[in-house]
Amino acid sequence: MLNLQAVHHIAIICSDYQKSKHFYTEILGFKIDREVLREERRSYKLDLSLNGQYCIELFSFPNPPARPSRPEACGLRHIAFQVSNIESAFQELEMKGISPEPIRVDEFTGKKFTFFGDPDDLPIELYEI
Structure with missing residues (x-):
């Protein structure tokens, strides 16, 4: 048995970093714990928490491929x-x-x-x- 205790975080790759950062912080109300620009990857990593609990890693990458999500695509x-x-x-x-x-x-x-x-x-x- 693995003895899992809780979900640690959800990782999300976005297509427009500033737009998604605004959405998750200003619309949904997540708090920014840490924001890092990973220059070698041309990628941001934004750590977000909700009510003091670390929840979401928001990533940006240049030209990420689209992922089907509807209707009922396999996966998350x-x-x-x-x-x-x-x-x-x-x-x-x-x-x-x-x-x-x-x-x-x-x-x-x-x-x-x-x-x-x-x-x-x-x-x-x-x-x-």
Whole structure:
């Protein structure tokens, strides 16, 4: 048994570093822990945390290839974040120019959720807890 304890981080490669940096920090509210320019790779690495917990490594690379994400492509499907009030989060996204899908209800848990995309259309879910 590996005895896994928790998810350590999610790594995301973006096509437009400044746009994605703005999205994850100013729209979603992640805190920048460290930003490094790796000159030899012409690549940025941005470490982001949420409520004091390290969560996302945001990378930029010159001309990254596109990755199919919809409909139901094989591989990582989406990332999800929990919220306490889905309606409030939905309205805040709309005020910031993000258009989430209509709020749905999980047929097994009865909990509300919605999806929207990051600047590269990576599917992100908000799930009400």
